[in-house]
Amino acid sequence: MSFATSSHARSTVHNRPRRSVLKWLLDAGLRRNMGLIFALILLCVVGGLTAGERFADVNNMMTILRLAAVTGVVSIGATFVITIAGIDLSVGAILALAAVWATTLSGQMFAESTSWIFLPITAMAIGAAAGLVNGILIAYGKVVSFITTLAMMAAARGLAEIISDKKTQLISVDGFLQAIGGDLFGIPTIVLIFVLVAIGGWVLLNRTTFGRRTFAIGGNAEAARLAGIKVERHTMIVYALAGLCAGIGAFMLMARTTTGSATHGTGLELDVIAAVVIGGTLLTGGRGSIFGTVLGVLIFSTLTNIFALNNLSLSVQLVAKGAIIVIAVLIQRQLAIRQSRT
Template sequence: MSEPTTTPSAPASATPDAPGTAATAPPSEDRSALARMFSSTAGRNIGLVIALALLVVVGAVTAGENFMNYDNFLVIARLASVIGVVAVGVTFVITAGGIDLSVGSVLGLSSVVASLGAIQTAADGFWPLMVFVAVAVGVLAGLTNGFIIAYGKVVAFMATLAMLVAARGLAELISQRQTQVVSNDGFLDFFRGDLLGVSWVVWIFVLVAVGGWFLLNRTTFGRRTVAIGGNATAARLAGVNVRRHTVYLYMLAGACAGIAATMLLSRTTAGTSTHGQLYELDAIAAVVVGGTLLVGGRGTIGGTVLGVLLFSTLTNVFTQNNLSTSVQLVAKGVIIVGAVMLQQRFANREGGSPSP
């Protein structure tokens, strides 16, 4: 309480007479500058790039030439592509302060509907119809989620959890729990083709990521998404139709799940209700590790892409070294917890509260 009265009376010449205070000031300034750097989007992405580089070094040391070759890097990219497309859609939802637990089940439902015999027969000679059907199913599921959340005022966690169960059950009913083989040659030939030696599946992921980055960072839609996540009430008072925008966000997440379903169909040549199991958790993990705040108000597509690549590389390193999937899951859990703890720490510093 005495500091406000003593501070104004302290002469400017007191600084040289107090070497202790002069010596301690620069370190605190350095620490705050470092904290500001790593709490920025660029700083977080640099941290992810460093972590990814270290993981590549570990793979090179432990697996040698089996890991450090062009074909293996393409395998990592293809592995990241499907989850990556799903994660881009989830990034928008989480940035707005929501959550979508249903994207994995919606992916499975989209793959089943798109691989129905009637759809494939109708798509003979025009395979994009299969893609359209898969995306349409995803958009319809997202529309249902968004309407229930925005207008039914159901908590996003519960609404999307219900869709997770319902979409998986509907996929089982439609497919009668049987695997449906994809026999459309045009569809398979396109998605198994490549451009400049890189699979079309990877290029689709790149296009979705670039489009997502542009939408989030360079459009009114993206600014409204961030505003809703930061303070939905303030966004509404500023003229944003929060309910309608929320519906759009879940439709976008559903569309991404539908696109990912077509990519998975081309890789497995089969539509089944088991497709996409636990994909929602992998997508959310990549989004959080990438730097998007779970409470909303901040999102980064670049960070999400790096998060997906980080987990895909981790899986590849573990596979190359013949380590069990159980160990992989433990490692993923540690990474996720570490990412959330860092988020909380930097969020506290940005908010001015002392960090532990």
């Protein structure tokens, strides 16, 4: 290559327009999730009109984010599971098991004598282990994910009740409550954890080989196997990741409630699946969106907050959530039909 050619190549690289921040955001999924963003803005307008300053108050905004944080973290893990065309009904029970196991009297005594970090490590380890069991049974045992996670939901909840003797365990480790249950720079720590997990999940799904394999398996598992992807091992890891996120959610909920209880996470799996589906992740697999999942969680938590501020019944709230889920699935179906025709 001549000097002139080399200089021309270097000048071409230097003169190539850099991607703007707006373009980067659009590539990150902003354009694809404009409908969700509009829905969230519309909900905020409704909240402002019906609840006034009570809704717009900064403390109320933080309440919404606190409400979204635990569900959001667990939903990040569930996004990976649903992207590979799986399902996990056990995340709520795994969260309860992790919370109860971490807050046993012996566990808290050990944390007080060593470090409060023992509590979140225990919760994450239990969550990941339970998720790993799910993954092994599904990937290598060839048990349908619905049946496997349904069985884990019952077993984990039952084990949590046995360990706790159906009693609520109070947390006495001050270091843990101050670090995880407190604020950092005026923002609740659990909200910051949610943000970090969401960013990590987005990078893992969209910018790594692991993420590309996740999409490939969800799109066509047999084709992914023929392409050299170890489908069974990857599936196992994905379920372990979902369990890990449930474990993270467990110690976040422990800090928020200052307790560990076998009732923690009751019904959480339905909220998680709803948020993931609302966010645009296909139940049939092959397409997933962490950004969309975060928006889905925020939509539901904002809706719950508006209902609470206006003293509306839980029954009406459940009807509204059900309607939103059905509408989201219908929209997904229409988009899938259009894509198949193009």
